[in-house]
Amino acid sequence: MHGDRSQHGGEPAGCAEELQPRRLSVLFLCHRLPFPPDKGDKIRSYHLLMSLAKQGDVDLVTHVDDPRDLRHVEVLRESCRTVDVFPLHPVVGYVRVLGALATRAPLSVAYMTRRPAARRVRELLAGRSYDLVVGYSSQVAAYLPEDLDVPVVFDLVDVDSAKWAAYGDARGVLRGFIPRLEERRLGAFEKRIAAECARVVVATQREASVLEQRVGRFGAVAIGNGVIAPAVVPDHGSRDAGLVVFVGMMDYPPNVDAVQRIADGVWPRVRESVPDARFRIVGRAPTANVRELAARPGIEVTGEVPDLSAHLGAAEVALIPLRIARGIQNKVLEAMAWGLPVVASPSVSACLHDDAAEAVSRHAEDADLADEVVRLLGDAALRQSRGDAGRRFVARHHDWERIDGQWAELIDGVLGRAAS
Structure with a gap:
């Protein structure tokens, strides 16, 4: 003092x-x-x-x-x-x-x-x-x-x-x-x-x-x-195969709506093509509705974690389809800083600089979101390219x-x- x-x-x-x-x-x-x-x-x-x-x-x-x-x-x-x-x-x-x-x-x-x-x-x-x-x-x-x-x-x-x-x-x-x-x-x-x-x-x-x-x-x-980007991140040949992540405060209504949307309309489609894929919801204070999603096939709910890096560094894709989004979503910047390709809704991508398109794919419909996740999970070179572009993006703008x-x-x- x-x-x-x-x-x-x-x-x-x-x-x-x-x-x-x-x-x-x-x-x-x-x-x-x-x-x-x-x-x-x-x-x-x-x-x-x-x-x-x-x-x-x-x-x-x-x-x-x-x-x-x-x-x-x-x-x-x-x-x-x-x-x-x-x-x-x-x-x-x-x-x-x-x-x-x-x-x-x-x-x-x-x-x-x-x-x-x-x-x-x-x-x-x-x-x-x-x-x-x-x-x-x-x-x-x-x-x-x-x-x-x-x-x-x-x-x-x-x-x-x-x-x-x-x-x-x-x-x-x-x-x-x-x-x-x-x-x-x-x-x-x-x-x-x-x-x-x-x-x-x-x-x-x-x-x-x-x-x-x-x-x-x-x-x-x-x-x-x-955002503070780590100096080095795992490459996409060594990450946890099939792991998709969403990070955020899980009592915040737009986040709750987003993961519910994924569980209902996106994730079943992903699992049809990638049966071993896992969707991990990471963040403190999950509501009862969010906690219940862990009972569905291929969905994990961690609650509060001491360090996000273990999850961001292990995942292959960040899926962030918020329907209501104002301002910059820190979860997007953190995902890009960790070299994750981001699959997002138009309301999320609209908050970013125009050159974010190299790292963030934008889709409005559940079927299109699922198709993009499946495409990324099956292509390590594409994930690496998008992830590298994201790290350049945050270094340039954030x-x-x-x-x-x-x-x-x-x-x-x-x-x-x-x-x-």
Whole structure:
């Protein structure tokens, strides 16, 4: 822990001070504890925090919804000036959602915001002179006062109102009522964020276009996610024959829908051609419906695993047919980093750069997805070629050092500083 340092203290005097920009004072509001970086939202928020910590002294205000994560707070204190963590108890969240039904507040914002966190944000803003406030995920925007005179950069990551719209469309008239209500409320909230912040960031150019269409915000900045690729991966002559993998949080509805789709419509077709093929679902918190899939022929459900590399390094193909996908899917980047050819749905591939086609095959229908998996399982040279293309792709577009530079350039622009 750096302690409660003076606002910009610690710079050397004289010429060195002239050569180096002074350290910034930054307030970082994050919807969930940005550690450990072991799933999509935490991977991005952790790297954003590390980028901010390189440039300034950071006060972190965040929530924790998994009590096990509290053991990681001390790790974050090593990079932050102060860390304030506020627990999210589900019962409190649902009570707040019920109360919000009678208002115009987004239900997801009501679920996640807490009065003690709001008080702490007000105390920090009153007690320190900040150069910059950075928000991560729309929910924490509720903590920002309307009269704030500090520039704000907000990373929405994805346009969540569009995701709620997709949920509503998928669930029909009655079951889709709440998602469509949330779409309208959150869309209005996103419009307010876009109007009041110095910069709004999303994870892909596609999301930037969606934001502009939905809320009229022009000039949203697209900064992608990175991935850490292993220096060496197993070649496709030595992997576990017939193993196909899906990696993700298995209580997240789009992931649950995707593996259910595979089990019902894709995997039986694959097994007709490759009887020994196995489909492995890897990820924490599998729902009861997901766990039940392990009773079907050729399907395995691991639950939480200590290390994904054992599964990504053994598999021959990654199958990722999400029907609802916003922003960059980290599971796709991880698969490519490990040299896996990816078979995906159009909604997944649309989030990637155009040159991803060398590594990612795109199919909308279950029969076509199955045919492509069968083709890849039977052709090691094709798997190797696609896997090598994927590793080149992530090195070209999703290197964390490059993304860190994009954040630094954006912040310099907001503050009117010369590029560091």
